[in-house]
Amino acid sequence: MLVHQLGGPGDFDPLLERIGSARVVMLGEASHGTHDYYRLREQLTRRLIAEQGFSFVAVEGDWPDCDRVHRSVTAMPGGIVDPLAALERFERWPTWMWANGEVAQFCMWLRTWNLDRPESGRAGFHGLDVYSLWESMQAIFDYLGEEEPATLEAAQEAYRCFEPYGRRIEEYGVASRFVSARCEEEVVRLLARMREHAAADGPDSFSMWQNAEVVARAERYYRAMVGGGPQSWNVRDTHMADTLDRLLDHYGPESKAVVWAHNTHIGDARATDMADDGMINIGQLARERLGDDNVVLVGFGCYQGNVIAASRWGAPLEVMAVPPARPGSLEHRFHESLPEQALLVFDAAERPDWLTGTLDHRAIGVVYDPSFEQWGNYVPTRLGERYDAFVWCDETTALKPLPATTMPGELETYPAGV
Structure with missing residues (x-):
């Protein structure tokens, strides 16, 4: 296992080397409201598109909303010229997941990058989710x-x-x-x-x-x-995996995809207690369908900071404090041993106990109550099996939402808000 301090986009070189010729790279997040995860994820994605020829980004968002963004960033006829305006038209709660300054920055870069290329070589932006x-x-x-x-x-x-x-x-x-x-x-x-x-x-x-x-x-x-139960979760993640497969087919046999979604979707469910409850996810399905060598799963996490979330489903967003991770957790261990921002790239040769054993790993949804930290908000995880690499941020800041008109959404997802 290799540990590298992160200070800028150039520090992702070891991960790009690990990705190599993989066809799918999934980049996670430990919450839907953390600036640092989105910023680092978009920095890495720029390099994957510009340097390694990745064909599109597929996100945990609705197809119609993301298709409007796709038409903007690829400069399709009739598309909205400004990607920021396309993102501001997101209406489904929680709008801040994609209508935020960090995604807007990436999409504006993507449009500029695409305009220098023929239409057939432009990188797309698509939604994987099932709600719309x-x-x-x-x-x-x-x-x-x-x-x-x-x-x-x-x-x-x-x-x-x-x-x-x-x-x-x-x-x-x-x-x-x-x-x-x-x-x-x-x-x-x-x-x-x-x-x-x-x-x-x-x-x-x-x-x-x-x-x-x-x-x-x-x-x-x-x-x-x-x-109730896990069946709706499985329907949703199977749909996301099927959509990813259709996109890869649509873009052609040499196409490659970057996926942005919560850790609970992209980290292999078989390495968590999700499997005990009969749950599957897109990370697991991608490995099973494409093979481990063609899929790289990257988790994200932090020790403490601030996050955007809501106190209940459908409520207004709030900036909430994320308390220090509880003792014995993966995050607590990393706080004591890693730099402020770090990249961990796993390999088969070196497997310390904390990489193969089961440790609690924090997961924050769009609905969050910091007072539950001692009882909930954690997923028992075998880190080296769940991910191929991990991005660490010791202290994080809240996401920057764009102004948007929120429409009522569906009942709360299972499990809560991820």
Whole structure:
């Protein structure tokens, strides 16, 4: 194992060497509201795109919102010229996950970088998540209304099935448990039609296929969500892994992807107690599908600092203090032994006990209560199996949100807010 002090983008050289020819690099975060994770992640991603030819960034965000950003950063016809304006149109709570100054800085750099390249060689920005049922349905309506009016009926049938439940789509999930309220057949018909359209060339047809996949998987997600337990989590992460696979296929056999998501999604679930609860995640699925040599998983963590989060689901954001990590945790051990910012690159030759044994590893969601630190907010982890490398920040600062209009979201995710 190698430990390197971090002071700037050039200090990521050992990690780029470890990444080598890997096709997928997943960069995590221990919270959705920490400036330092986003800043270091975007610095590393710039190098992966500019120096190692990575094709796109895929994030834990909704497809339609991120598609608007994608059209901006790749300068597609009709796209918003300013990526900042595209990010400010994010509406789903918590908007600060992607509508923030750090992501805006990266997207403005990405547009500038792309403008010097042919359209076929521009790096994209895409969303992996499953929540945008209504937004994806509207995008399909808009596309079919202009391109394929004859196919619009299939989309309208799916819409009419969900329409009685309004924007509170979780009510559909509740109803489907007790009465014949399932919209599955209508959604499958819509998906089949959109897959046919995706056989045609062009970014619009692919985007609409993905929107139809979101609608189909969201229907399953909301049915699973109301039943509790890990099934909705598994539906969601499987959808994210499937979306990543489709993007890799779409960009071509030589394509490479950077994924931005929470540690609980990108760190291999089999190295945590998530596996005991029957949960899988995108990091595990990528390793299983592409092979360990083609996937590099990078975790992030801190000892103390500040974070943006909310006290309950849907509440306004707050800047909260992250207290010192509890004794015996991974973070406490790193606080005592590592520089203020450090990069750890793991290898098979050197495996100290703290790398192979199980230690508590902090995970902060969009909903956070610092007073729970002694009882919750930690995931038992075998660090050397969960990740291939780790980025350490001893003390962190809060993310810088952009102004955005927040719309009500869904019921709280399982587990809470990650």
